[in-house]
Amino acid sequence: MRYFFSLLAVMLATACTSPQSFVLKSPDGAQQISLKLDENGKPFYSVSSSDFEILQPSAMGFELKNTTLSEGFKVLGSETSTHQEEWKTIWGQRETVANHYNEMVVHLEQKASGIKMDIELRAFDDGVAFRYGFPTQEKLQDFIIMDELTSFNFSGDYKAWWNFADFDNYEKVYYTSPISAIGDSTAFERRPDKEERPNMCNTPLTVEVKDDLFVSIHEADLTDYAGMNLENTLQGAKLKAHLTPWLNGDLVRTSAPMHTPWRTIQIGKSAGALVESDMIMNLNPPCAYENTDWIETYKYIGLWWELHIGKTAWAEKTQFGKPIKHPHGATTESSKAYIDFAAEHGIPDVLIEGWDKGWDDMEGSWTGYGIFDWKTSTDDFDLEEVCRYAKSKGVRMMMYHETISDIDHYEPAMDSLYKMCHDLGIKTIKVGYTGDVNYDYDTKTYRQHHHGQYMVRHYKKMVQTAAQHQLMIINHEPIKFTGEQRTYPNLMAREGARGQEYNAWSVGNSPQHGVVLPFTRILGGPIDYTPGIFNMFLPQKSWAKFEVRVRSTIAKELAFFLTLYSPMPMAADLPENYVDNPAFEFIKQVPTNWSDSKVINGKIGEYFTIARQERGTDNWYLGSTTNEEARDFSVPLNFLNSDKRYKVTIYGDAEDAHWETNPHAVEIREVELGATDVLDIKLAPGGGQAVAFEAI
Structure with missing residues (x-):
């Protein structure tokens, strides 16, 4: 009898620590994402398409301040469901979007700490996705993420298209290489003065697995989190999530309950199938606005290209610390000429850059503190007259706000600024974020990164505030798009690339x-x-x-x-x-x-x-x-x-x-x-x- 109880204890211990696996397939059965806890309670996921393994078991979890959530988990339970709907876009590449996926939520608890963590999986016909969730719990309330351990362990060293990550700028040249050479600064030109990170790339990352299998790694529903870059671990074709930090090293400051953004693996039989995929949008919440009648699409022209080619200047007298060599571009007279052309050719909006005070005050770079107030026109530009003239011609001014990333001043001013724009008959604002975030000339320091949680929050608040005044937004120097145009359809476009x-x-x-x-x-x-x-x-x-x-x-x-x-x-x-x-x-x-x-x-x-x-x-x-x-x-x-x-x-x-x-x-x-x-x-x-x- 003593031997029987000893054997039973061994069997129970083995059962508690044996690997546990979960498999989720797409509605058509082609795409599969699997979740496994190994004998140490460490979670891994893997991805396959038509039984071809794309991602081998890849690590999951977090390093929190004072706590590691990478192993020692047990399964508390799981649920599966199927979701199928069609939803109408306000604007987009198609009018009706099909949203059909299978879902599984696996509830975990770390045995040592008692912290609960959910892993939510979704499988679509055009890819798979997962995210982490932390439910309301006594063991975890306010917390700081110091590292996200998510990895992407490709089954082969496939051909990839990528550009160097830095934490403030996506305007990069794209390179082609095996996955193992991503971010190789000895083989590809890297600009260290612009903080391009060695062995690191931006997302979306696109990979050709074979002639009839293409994959894109990205994220969806990035709303209160740090933007994800991909780090080359220098271990073959294995990449790891690398989040953009706050300047003190924190990655994400948050509280339970919360969800992370989705980690997405779009899958297609051709490169074109990735383009046709709506999975990233489908992973975002539905439209946040009850009334969208004020949102429209159209083309525009602008007093813009002439500034870049040097025909005219943004400033009136001095620009970047030097006297201007060309006349100021955005005058009342020149703006009216653009408006006349737009009216003649049926173009609704005219973008005007350099209309406001502040350009003369920048000292040699696109940085500053308190330079612009975004309401005061230059001496040779009459804002109210230009808007009145445009209205008389059936045209509108598209206003440009160059914030130079002076968020300390721009964010408190947004509500009154956007009301002013609405009252002037403006429909769209193009908002730029050149320069260092919250740069201070006195201390010669900046305080945040463009792609970190601080600015992710700001970009969202900017779009939401614009909606309160029925304004549409085009965003330059942005955080990357992660499908949020479904939720906030007044966010019309973002730059985020080397443009014209x-x-x-x-x-x-x-x-x-x-x-x-x-x-x-x-x-x-x-x-x-x-x-x-x-x-x-x-x-x-x-x-x-x-x-x-x-x-x-x-x-x-x-x-x-x-x-x-x-x-x-x-x-x-x-x-x-x-x-x-x-x-x-x-x-x-x-x-x-x-x-x-x-x-x-x-x-x-x-x-x-x-x-x-x-x-x-x-x-x-x-x-x-x-x-x-x-x-x-x-x-x-x-x-x-x-x-x-x-x-x-x-x-x-x-x-x-x-x-x-x-x-x-x-x-x-x-x-x-x-x-x-x-x-x-x-x-x-x-x-x-x-x-x-x-x-x-």
């Missing part, structure tokens, strides 16, 4: 850059790239040791209105470059809101073709772009309405077009086609094609 302005004063963006963005940065949400440049040869800078120019063709700039998705795109060039140019008709015509979007073809960094249906009509539009290589495609038009014939206007590269030698050569032709026809597309090196299908 880099072509005006740097070595510029390569012809392949715009063919990488749809498969990387834009997977998170819409971009403010500012396309539509028609004059590729720009004034040369006296200090430049490189050719200042746009590495594109006009036809490609037109195609960008479709391939670089934004519900509020800018026609960025000077108005005089659009006058009498027939290619401008496409910019005037192309819609900004869509019923459906279908990727026709795509290879990351090489070519991309997408077709979009105008919301509320049978009209379709197609954009196709390429890198430095010329390409020919034959595109079946089976996406068109089979009961309709279409007048098709093709804006293509001319026979002798070339991004380097002849970028302005455009051929425009009209044909009649239908759903059973095939469209032949010819792209010049660095070129593109834009096509309008108008139902007859």
Whole structure:
């Protein structure tokens, strides 16, 4: 009998410490995420697609201040459920979004500390996701996360597209390498002066596992947490979450109950399938606003490009500590000229930068403290008169707020500022966050990072405050998009990438850059790239040791209105470059809101073709772009309405077009086609094609 009880005790101890596994599959059964507690109570997850292992067992958990939550867990219970719905977008790449997933919540408790932690898993047909939750409990109330232990242990050293992480800026060149070489500063150019982190990349990170399997690692519903970067652990193809810190080293300051953002693994049989995925949006809460009638999409022009190319200046007298060499750009007179052009061509908004006091006071950099008040106009700009004149022409001013990341002053002023904008008839504000966060000239220090929890909270508050005054937001120098346009649909676009302005004063963006963005940065949400440049040869800078120019063709700039998705795109060039140019008709015509979007073809960094249906009509539009290589495609038009014939206007590269030698050569032709026809597309090196299908 004594032997029996000893054996029973051993058996019970073994049962309590034996591995426990949970498996969750997508509705179609193809995608699978598994959760396992090993014999030490340490949680791991793994991911597979059609039985092909993508992520091998990967560690989970946290390092809290004074507590480690990495092992010693037991399972308290679990629940599974299935969720299926369709929801309507206010604007977007499609009108109706299907949201269908299986869900499992596993409740854990760490035996030593008594701390409870949930792991929530979701499996969609287009990927899987998980997040951590801490329910209300006595053992854990206010706490600080010092490290998130989540890892991504790939099953092979696959090809990846990435850019260097830094904690304040996403405006980076994209590189291609094996996963094991991500962030290798000996092989890829890194700018240490800009705090680009060695062996670390931003998300979304896109990976080609094999010819018919592509993956993107990102996050969703980032609202009160630190932005996630990915650290190369230098252990093969294993990456680890690395959160952007507060300056004292804390990563996240929080309280139970709370959920982390979702850690997302989008999965597709092609690169284009990642573009068509709605999983990131589906992992965000529904729209937070009862009334959305005031939210709309449209195109805009602006007093902006001339500032970047050096035709005029932001400041009146001195800029960055030196006397200006060009006249101030944002005068009442010049603004009215832009308004006249917009009114003539049916463009609702005119962005105006440099209209306010403060630009003269910056001392050599995009930093400062208390420089702007965002209400006081320059001496040669009459804000009320410009808004009155715009209204008389059926146009609005789009106001620019350059905060220079002076959050201590900007955030308390937002409510009164946004009320002022609403009262002036303004619908959209573009808010920029250049410079160091809360920089103080007296101490020569800054106090936060752009991608940390402090600024994540601010970006959210900024959008919510704007909504209280029925204002829409375009955000520059932002935190990355993680699908929150579903919850806050007045957040129209974010920059968060090397945009068009880099072509005006740097070595510029390569012809392949715009063919990488749809498969990387834009997977998170819409971009403010500012396309539509028609004059590729720009004034040369006296200090430049490189050719200042746009590495594109006009036809490609037109195609960008479709391939670089934004519900509020800018026609960025000077108005005089659009006058009498027939290619401008496409910019005037192309819609900004869509019923459906279908990727026709795509290879990351090489070519991309997408077709979009105008919301509320049978009209379709197609954009196709390429890198430095010329390409020919034959595109079946089976996406068109089979009961309709279409007048098709093709804006293509001319026979002798070339991004380097002849970028302005455009051929425009009209044909009649239908759903059973095939469209032949010819792209010049660095070129593109834009096509309008108008139902007859």
